[in-house]
Amino acid sequence: MREFMDYIQSVFYAATGWNRDNSYSxxxxxxxxxxxxxxxRGLRLTLSSLATSQFATSYQxxxxxxxxxxxxYLYSTVSLNNAIAExxxxxxPDLLRSYRPLAELPRRAEEGGQLEGGLIKDGLAYGRLYLPASMLEALVVRRISRALQFQLSAVSDRKLRNGGTMLGMVQYDEGRYAVEGLxxxxxxxxxxxxxxxxxGDVAHLDTQTQPTTTNGNGTGNGERERxxxxxxxxAEFYYGTLNKSGGMxxxxxxxxxxxxxxxxxxxxMTVNPLMGTISWSYAVMAGSYCSLASRMDFNVYSYESxxxxxxxxxxxxxxxxxNQELEEVPTSVNTTPERSFQEKLEWELDSPPLPLDTAEVLPPLEPVAQPKKKERSFQAKMEWRLDDPDVDSTVPTTNENDDENDDQYSGVLKARLDQxxxxxxLWEGRVKSLLFSLGSSIDLRRLDSPFRTLGLEVQFSA
Known part of the structure; x- marks a missing residue:
């Protein structure tokens, strides 16, 4: 399960306008x-809290x-109120979804290439102490401008060579291209x-102004099919100055x-020419509730795959x-009196009671017209989408962001299989205020003891 601190870091990047997907890594x-x-593995409990709008803590x-x-502990110069801490x-979906569509690149103020917005100086500091091993890790992120960011991470542990290691990284994201030095x-x-x-969006194409032929729904077939x-x-290049080895x-x-x-x-598709490894991967969001992925690796030197x-x-x-939520909605009180036992035997209605005051007589309740459910068209089913909303504003339409609405999800099942x-x-979800993650690693070649790992993680934040 994605940890709370990692979720807070993603909120920081979103608040400062940094695109984490626009990187070779x-x-x-x-x-x-x-x-x-x-x-x-095993049992793990995590308690997290957004103490203030800029300070968060987590205990595991x-x-x-x-x-x-x-x-x-985590501190941010940017307010994290947008991160719902409860x-x-x-x-x-923001916490558990694996398939994340690419975010739109920011528009440029002019053809010269400068991103919109001026200089910003935001930062984030994160520290974590592991017990009882007494290992310490730290992360510092400093935004210099909309396109430039500096990141420094360190790990201190007596088991490591020289007692620890430190990694510095400078990232420059101009939208059309991004470079990193480490x-x-x-x-x-x-x-x-x-x-x-x-x-795509790099060329700043305006699909609304392109001429397309319209179909019965009033939208262009060319835009949908394209x-x-x-x-x-x-590409990436790295070289070890001490061991005199490199890679790309x-x-x-x-x-x-x-x-x-x-x-x-x-x-x-990624290629490592020095090792002779070629890797292909394909992921598709087959529907609102299903995502699939596959990967193939091949080595041209050993012919292993x-x-x-x-x-x-x-x-x-x-x-x-x-239905429980519907039961909480107040319903109108039935004002029709029940027939007496004598009238039921005589197969007739009771005489209408005389009202004490004619002004107190309530008008009859009119039945509420139920909207007729509209079935999706065949074309929409083939394209794994909903029909376009009708022009009539009186008919309730479906929200375009229903996939991002958390009310329709209760959990997610993840599974993988290799050669x-x-x-x-892995089964992840939420029960009341607790986020849980239950998973296991199984080896089908060892049927005598197939379960290699089994564990449960529970997270709570407030």
């Missing part, structure tokens, strides 16, 4: 989330062989990453944008919980 973020999700206690835990109000004390590592975007997405290509990789990605009318999908498939299936809210017949299962 996030090229395979969607497929990795669907195929490499961690399964819990676990039992994996021995009792361990951690204490975390665990019962945090939207489940340096680490571990082996004297120096590296650089770059990512360049093509097409795949509106962004193509990205990048290149990769490409195509992903649809939120404005795409069809099925959201993401396809990536690996594959993995994954699935994410969301569960809708149960009917009984909806070694290793299965990973």
């Amino acid at each position: 996030s090229l395979n973020a969607t497929s990795d989330a669907l195929l490499n999700f961690p399964t819990p 206690l676990g039992t994996v062989g021995v009792v361990d835990g951690s204490v975390s 665990s019962e109000k945090i939207p489940l 340096a680490s004390t571990d082996g004297g590592l120096l590296g650089a990453r770059a990512l360049y975007n093509f097409g 795949i509106f997405g962004r193509f990205s290509a990048g 990789s290149v990769g490409t990605r195509f992903a649809t944008l939120p404005t795409h009318k069809g099925t959201p999908l993401t396809a990536t 690996d594959w993995a498939v994954g699935m994410e299936l969301w569960r809708k809210r149960t009917t009984w919980s909806i 070694h017949l290793r299965v990973g299962l």
Whole structure:
């Protein structure tokens, strides 16, 4: 399960306008989330709190062989009130969904290339102490401008060489392209990453002004059939000054944008020429409640190949919980008197009672007209979407952001399978105010003891 502190960090990046997906390191973020999700081990309890609008704390206690835990603190110069701290109000898709569509790139003020907005100087500081190992990790993020960010992370542990390690990173995101430079004390590592975007929102195409032929629903078939997405290509280089070794990789990605009318999908390919490894991945959001992913790895030197498939299936809210909410809605009181026993035997109605005051006689209640449910068209079912809302404003329409509405979800089931017949299962959801994560790692080749790991994580924030 995504930890509360990581969720707060994502809120900080969103509040400062930083796009975490526009980076070469996030090229395979969607497929990795669907195929490499961690399964819990043992029992772990996490208590978090957003003490103020800029300060958050988290305490974790676990039992994996021995009792361990951690204490975390986070401070942000930006107000984090937009991050709903109560665990019962945090939207489940924001916290648990693996498939994340790419965010739209910010518009430019002019063709010169400067992003909208002036200089900003926001920062975030995060620290975490692991007990009883006494390992300490820290993270400092400093925004210099809309396009420039500095990040410093460190780990202190006596088991590490020289007692710890430190990594510094400078990130420059101009929208159309993004570059990163990094340096680490571990082996004297120096590296650089770059990512360049093509097409889609990079070209600033206005689909509303393009001439298209309209169908019966009043929208253009050409706009729906055309795949509106962004193509990205990048590379990374790194070299260890102490061990005199280096490496590199290149990769490409195509992903649809939120404005795409069809099925959201993401396809990536990465190549490591020194190791001879080629990797392909494909992820698709098959529906509002289902996401699928697959990955294929091949080595041109040894001819070895690996594959993995994954699935994410969301569960809708149960009917009984909806009926409970409907029962709380006050209903009108029935003013019709019940017939007497004598009148029932004589098969007639009682005489109308004489009102004490004619002004107190209530008018008869008119039946409320129930809106007729409109079935989706065949074209909409084939494109995994809802029909376009009618022009008539009197007819209630469906909200376009229903997929992001947390009220329709109660949990999510994640599963994966690789060529070694290793299965990973994870069930995440919410019970009252508690967020839970129950998972297991299963090895089908060892049927005598297939369960390799089994664990339960519970989180609560206030």
